[in-house]
Amino acid sequence: MKANLALAIWIILVTMASLMPLDNNGRMMIPHQDKLVHIFMYAIMAYLALKVHWHNNKSISYGLAIILSILYGCLMEYAQLLFSEFRHFDYFDIIANIIGSMMGSLIYYFKRQKGFL
Numbered sequence: 001m002k003a004n005l006a007l008a009i010w011i012i013l014v015t016m017a018s019l020m021p022l023d024n025n026g027r028m029m030i031p032h033q034d035k036l037v038h039i040f041m042y043a044i045m046a047y048l049a050l051k052v053h054w055h056n057n058k059s060i061s062y063g064l065a066i067i068l069s070i071l072y073g074c075l076m077e078y079a080q081l082l083f084s085e086f087r088h089f090d091y092f093d094i095i096a097n098i099i100g101s102m103m104g105s106l107i108y109y110f111k112r113q114k115g116f117l
Contacts, residue, residue, distance in 0.1 A: 003051040014041050018076040021086030035096040042100030045069045050108040066101045073097030
């Protein structure tokens with residue numbers, strides 16, 4: 001139940017972060033730091049999705065976690081295009097979301113293999 005709540009809260013936070021205006025005046029401390037944020041956000045999302053939806057059929061669980069996280073990331077990019085005057089669609093954000101989703105799934109996999117889960 002805790003993982004369900006954590007995933008729901010995380011999805012709400014990702015949605016808010018994806019659609020709210022940025023207040024950085026175009027300045028970045030690290031080049032492409034927004035891509036690192038995308039990787040981080042979607043790694044956590046995939047990891048939490050695996051904690052919630054783990055099944056005995058591992059390939060289905062990993063596949064679903066990755067695919068659903070990626071689809072949600074694509075949905076957020078299109079929502080920025082359609083509903084936000086402050087944000088914009090970016091294919092590189094989608095690539096960062098894919099990388100993050102795969103990393104979160106790999107982290108879950110290795111933690112499960114080592115018996116931490």
